[in-house]
Amino acid sequence: MVAKKEFNAMFKKRATLLIAGAVVWALIAANYLFYFSYFNRTKYIDSGSKMAMRKGYYSAGRGRILDENGVPLAWSERFFDLLLLKAPELPKFQKMLDAKLRHIFPDIKSCSSIPSYTVIYYNIPPNKIAGLERTIHEFPDLKIIPRTERVVVDYPEIKKIIGKVKMSDSLLRGISGIELQFDETLTGKVGTYTVMLDRHKNFINGTWHLEKKAQAGEDIILSSSCAELKDAGRKP
Amino acid sequence: MLQKIKKLFTERDTTDSKPVILLELFVQILLLLLGLWGCMAIYASTSFSPAPFYFAGRQLLWLTIGLMVMFFSSRIPFDFYIDNAWRLAIIAYLPLIAVLMIGVKINGMRGWFAVGNSMIQPSEFGKVIYLLLLCSIASTTKGTKRFGYMLLAAVMWMLPVALQPDFGTVLVYAAGFLIVYWLFGGKLRYILALPFIALPFIIYFCMKNPYLIKRFSGYMNPDGDPLGSGWHIRQFQFTIARGGLFGTGTGNAYWTNSYLPLPHSDSMFAGISESLGFIGSAPLLLVMLILVFIVYIIAIKVNNNKERKVFIMATGMLFAFQFMLHVSVNVTMLPPTGITLPILSYGGSSMMATMLAFGLLLSAASEREKVNFEI
Numbered sequence: 069m070v071a072k073k074e075f076n077a078m079f080k081k082r083a084t085l086l087i088a089g090a091v092v093w094a095l096i097a098a099n100y101l102f103y104f105s106y107f108n109r110t111k112y113i114d115s116g117s118k119m120a121m122r123k124g125y126y127s128a129g130r131g132r133i134l135d136e137n138g139v140p141l142a143w144s145e146r147f148f149d150l151l152l153l154k155a156p157e158l159p160k161f162q163k164m165l166d167a168k169l170r171h172i173f174p175d176i177k178s179c180s181s182i183p184s185y186t187v188i189y190y191n192i193p194p195n196k197i198a199g200l201e202r203t204i205h206e207f208p209d210l211k212i213i214p215r216t217e218r219v220v221v222d223y224p225e226i227k228k229i230i231g232k233v234k235m236s237d238s239l240l241r242g243i244s245g246i247e248l249q250f251d252e253t254l255t256g257k258v259g260t261y262t263v264m265l266d267r268h269k270n271f272i273n274g275t276w277h278l279e280k281k282a283q284a285g286e287d288i289i290l291s292s293s294c295a296e297l298k299d300a301g302r303k304p
Numbered sequence: 305m306l307q308k309i310k311k312l313f314t315e316r317d318t319t320d321s322k323p324v325i326l327l328e329l330f331v332q333i334l335l336l337l338l339g340l341w342g343c344m345a346i347y348a349s350t351s352f353s354p355a356p357f358y359f360a361g362r363q364l365l366w367l368t369i370g371l372m373v374m375f376f377s378s379r380i381p382f383d384f385y386i387d388n389a390w391r392l393a394i395i396a397y398l399p400l401i402a403v404l405m406i407g408v409k410i411n412g413m414r415g416w417f418a419v420g421n422s423m424i425q426p427s428e429f430g431k432v433i434y435l436l437l438l439c440s441i442a443s444t445t446k447g448t449k450r451f452g453y454m455l456l457a458a459v460m461w462m463l464p465v466a467l468q469p470d471f472g473t474v475l476v477y478a479a480g481f482l483i484v485y486w487l488f489g490g491k492l493r494y495i496l497a498l499p500f501i502a503l504p505f506i507i508y509f510c511m512k513n514p515y516l517i518k519r520f521s522g523y524m525n526p527d528g529d530p531l532g533s534g535w536h537i538r539q540f541q542f543t544i545a546r547g548g549l550f551g552t553g554t555g556n557a558y559w560t561n562s563y564l565p566l567p568h569s570d571s572m573f574a575g576i577s578e579s580l581g582f583i584g585s586a587p588l589l590l591v592m593l594i595l596v597f598i599v600y601i602i603a604i605k606v607n608n609n610k611e612r613k614v615f616i617m618a619t620g621m622l623f624a625f626q627f628m629l630h631v632s633v634n635v636t637m638l639p640p641t642g643i644t645l646p647i648l649s650y651g652g653s654s655m656m657a658t659m660l661a662f663g664l665l666l667s668a669a670s671e672r673e674k675v676n677f678e679i
Binding site: 075076078079080082083084086087090091093094096097098100101102104105106108109111112113115116119120201202205206264265266267272273274275 | 352353354355483486487489530538541542544545546547548549558559561562563577581582585586589590592593596597600603604610613614617621624628631632635636637
C-alpha cells in the first residue's frame with residue numbers, strides 16, 4: 069500500500085513535469101508563430117514575393133500585311149504545343165501518363181520512349197486544352213507552351229518580298245523584306261503583367277495582374293495587288 | 305456549475321464512475337473536433353487541385369472509421385491488451401520487417417504496403433502496441449534490468465523504422481521509450497546516458513543518409529542554399545507570414561497549395577496558419593494542451609494500477625510529442641523532418657492508429673470489468 073502511494077506521488081510529480089514541459093513548449097511555439105505572422109511578417113512576405121512573383125511581357129499581336137484589295141498576305145497565328153520536360157521514373161506512372169494522354173490524343177507516342185525536353189504534340193486543338201488541365205496538375209513535367217507563328221500566303225514569290233520575322237523579347241520582329249521595312253508599325257507595343265509562379269514555374273490561377281496593356285501592331289496595306297507582287301517576286 | 309466542474313476534475317473513486325465517463329467524453333469530443341478541423345485544413349491545402357474534395361472526403365471517411373475503431377477498442381477490457389502485449393507486439397512488429405522487403409517506396413521511404421488503392425503504414429500502427437509492450441516490460445522488471453530490457457525493445461522497434469528511413473517516426477518511438485521509462489520512475493542518470501548510447505547509431509545513419517546533415521545545415525543557414533537544403537525552412541516561414549494574424553481564408557492559400565511540401569500531411573500546421581492566420585492556428589496548441597491535461601487528470605484519477613496509469617499518460621504524451629514535433633518543424637523551431645500532425649493530417653494509417661491508441665487509453669481509463677457503469 070505504501071509502495072503504491074509512493075508510486076502515485078512519484079507518478080503525479082513526473083506527469084506534472086511532462087505537462088509543464090508541454091505548456092512551456094506551447095508558449096515558445098506560439099511565440100515563433102507570432103513572430104512570423106506579425107512581428108517580422110513584411111520581411112518574409114517580401115522575400116517570398118521576390119522568389120515567386122514574375123514580371124512577364126506579352127504582345128497584342130503583330131499587324132497583318134494586306135494587298136491593295138485587302139487580301140491578307142501575312143498574319144500571325146498562335147498555337148499551343150505539349151512539352152514533356154521529363155518522363156516519370158517509375159513504369160507505373162509512365163503507364164498512367166500514357167493512358168491519360170492517349171485518352172485525349174489516341175496516336176501519341178509512349179512517354180517512356182521520348183527524350184527529355186521534347187514537344188510531344190504540336191498544335192493542340194483548343195477544345196482539348198481544357199481536358200489536359202488535370203493531367204498537367206498530376207504530372208508537373210508536362211507543360212502547354214504557346215507559340216506564335218507568322219503565316220505568309222503560300223507563294224514563294226510573295227514570301228520573298230514579305231520577308232522573315234524572328235522572336236525577340238516576346239515579340240515577333242521583322243528581319244527582312246517588308247516585315248523589316250515596316251517593323252515599327254507592325255510590331256505594336258509590348259504589355260507587362262505580374263504573376264505568381266508555383267514551384268514548377270507554372271502560373272498560379274488567380275494571381276495574374278495586368279500592369280501595362282499591350283498595344284496591337286497596325287495592319288499595313290500595300291499599294292500592289294497579290295498578282296502584281298507575284299510578278300515582282302519572279303524578277304531576279 | 306463551477307462546483308460541478310470542480311467535482312469533475314477533483315473527485316472520483318472506483319464506485320462513482322460519472323466523472324471519468326465525462327472526461328472520456330471530453331476526449332472523444334476533442335478528437336472529433338480536431339478531426340473535422342483537419343478535414344477543413346486538408347481541403348484548404350488542396351483547394352487548387354482539380355479534385356479539391358478528394359483528400360478531404362477520404363479523410364472524413366477515415367475519421368468516421370477511426371471513431372468506430374476507438375469506440376470498439378475502448379470496449380475491450382484493458383487487461384486483455386496487457387495480458388496479450390507480447391502477442392500483439394509480434395503481430396505489429398513483423399510488418400515493420402516485412403515492409404522493408406515488400407513495401408512500396410514513396411518519397412525515398414520504403415514504409416508502406418500497397419493494398420488496392422490504399423497504402424498502409426505499419427509504423428503508425430506499431431506505436432500503440434510498442435507503448436503497450438514497454439508498459440508490460442516495465443511492470444514486470446526492476447532497476448537496471450528494466451532499463452536494459454526496455455532499451456532493447458525500443459532499439460529493436462526503432463531499427464527497422466530507421467532503415468526505411470523514417471526518422472520522424474524514430475524520434476516518436478524514442479520519445480515513447482523515454483516517457484514510459486520516466487513515468488515508471490526511471491533513473492535520471494540512465495536517461496542522461498542515452499545520448500552517448502545513441503551516438504554510434506546517429507553517426508551510422510548520418511553517414512548512410514547524408515541529407516540529414518544537409519537538412520541541419522540548411523536549418524542553421526537557410527540563405528546559404530535557399531533552393532536546396534534551406535528551401536523547406538523558407539517555405540514554412542513564407543507561408544506563415546502570408547497568413548498573418550487573420551489568414552488568407554480557406555480557398556486562398558496560394559503558398560500552401562503551390563510551395564509547401566506535402567501540404568495536406570507533413571506541412572499541415574503551416575497550411576492552417578496561412579488559411580486561418582495566427583488566430584486560427586494558435587488555438588490548436590491550446591486544444592492539444594487541453595486534451596493532454598484531460599488525459600493527465602484521467603491518469604491521476606485512475607485506480608492504483610501502474611500499467612494503466614503509465615499507459616494512459618504515455619499515450620497522451622506521445623500524441624502530444626508528435627504534435628509538438630510537427631508544429632516545431634512547421635514553425636521552424638526544428639530542422640525539417642517528415643512527420644504528420646496526428647488526427648489532423650491526411651492519412652488513414654495515422655488516423656486509425658491514433659484512434660486505436662485513444663481507444664486503448666479509454667479502455668485503460670475505465671474499470672468496466674469491475675464496475676457497472678451508468679451511462
